[in-house]
Amino acid sequence: MTESTKTDEKTSAPPAPVRTSAVARWRWGALAVLLVLAVYAPFQLAPFYVFQLTMVLVYAVALLGLNLLVGHAGQISLGHGAFFAIGAYTAAILMEREALPYPLTLPVAAAVAFLIGLGLGVPAMRLRGLYLALVTLAIAIFLVPLLKRFEELTGGSMGLTLAKPQPPAWTGLAEDQWLYFIALIVAVGAFLLVASLLRSRVGRALHAVRDNEIAAEVMGVRLSFYKTLAFAWSAMLAGVAGSVYTWVIGFVSPDSFTVNLSINLLAGIVVGGLGSLSGPVLGGLFVMFVPSISQDINDAAPGVIFGLLIIAVMYVAPTGLAGLAGRLIKKIPRKKE
Template sequence: MSTTKVQAKPVAVERRRRFDRRWAGLALLLAAAIYAPFQLVPFHVFQLTMVLVYAVALLGLNLLVGHAGQISLGHGAFFAVGAYAAAVLMDRWALPYPLTLPLAAAVAFVLGLALGVPAMRLRGLYLALVTLAIAIFLVPLLKRFEELTGGSMGLTLAKPQPPAWSGLAEDQWLYFLTLAIAVASFLLAASLLRSRVGRALHAVRDNETAAEVMGVRLSFYKTLAFAWSAMFAGAAGCVYTWVIGFVSPDSFTVNLSITLLAGLVVGGLGSLSGPVLGGLFVMFVPSISQDVNDAAPGVIFGLLIIAVMYVAPTGLAGLAGRLIKKIPRKE
């Protein structure tokens, strides 16, 4: 047997062990997620539901920022588009709520595609300013079209009710709906990143010049990254409307976009577990900051971000990975 084959065998065994451990961990996590709503009070079930909503939104932002290397400070705008698309379809046209999900995602996808075309010529701070401008002017735009969006008062909607055969309470039904959509979204994103599109996005992120020399169409993949990112945000916004039962322009200010980006960086860029950890951050840290100091929650929020970045510069996902590697393994 050659030396190369002898060396390749332990590598293959180690890869298989990593694969098995990963799937075992995912199965355990999914089992815990299914078990949780039956043990928690309704408010805590609602909090976990919102964590999943934000995780789906951050999954889209991660495709754009973490995997394509494009900065965006306007992701909250696409989230709002999905939320309002679902709200308008349900309130004005009485469309059944299951149909609003693909339509809201499609509307956000088209908008992301349209905005991605001019944005593909920009990079760095210039791209950040353009996306920030989108988030800034969205709120007054929503208030202007009062007949459609409800203006400053927003729209109040009936939440999806659990079918009689399920035996679930309303909060549990909304949780499981959101969990199913989150699992499907993560599987779709993982499949996308393993495909040719994912490899092209990584090439654009690492070195645009080298990627172009290798035949990667920069304009096409940058625009596609914006569209996919917006689609996931739109889907998350739609589910947000189901869960909250109310939308208003003041729920989607520029602070939402900044908080989402901060949550992704804290969770871990370029990692599939980063959006989940970021969702926990977006859901709980602002409320913790408010409880610690009512006068200056923003100061506490900023200090917490600095502390996390000091301890885990690659995000919480990177920190967890380093800790796992330090665990002694049995031969």
């Protein structure tokens, strides 16, 4: 076979199909529809359902941080609820004891959770696997009695009750609608921040650490540095979610932040989809609605029903609900290019 014949065969070969463009269009279209529905929903739903959607957004922000640590950095954490509580109590104490306006409590709660996460992350990140999981679990366990001990500051077992933020008169919104839009704005900002972070050099370093630590270290990635930062960023987002939680609920107590919260958050992000930006939203829906559904099905054994539902979801979608949705989108017929 001559060189010209080989060249003709190469030039006549059909081009490879472009698959990413169709998926990207579907994702952007779904995102646009989701945002429109999110803005439209509070004007059509009863106050209780608006409250439930607000809590979904709060949990989604917390799960966004957990996803950054577990899904993108490959580290296990069973203490995420502790940082959620730190943000909630920081906001509550500043509002109740210091009379600080509620918008100013958000950056303070984020900073406090970040610094505590950074401090705890330095020794914790020297561990991995089950050892790291046990250390983070210990953080969630000792936080509750610690909050009860400092009664003058935290209110002890009785907790703290505070007034919910009221909507400005010019908005014409009800209280539940105002809180919903606050949570929506915070959630959108958090998702944009994490999305830009993951597209940067830092995101590539986190993925390298997750996929193969030895190879990442050979390539010059500082493992301890990025692991610690991921732990701190994860804690910061949990603190942000905890602050908004305080505004929405208007009450905090140690019993609201037990180990079950950390376990539910971890289950939520696994079911929602690790390593996916849509996973935290789906996980937020799971954390908000599945426990209540389990309680309605059987008052005597809600934990059993909850566990069975997790098993059923993971059997149908082992990569999470976000992974299942991605596979369904890829199966949609596309025009040949």
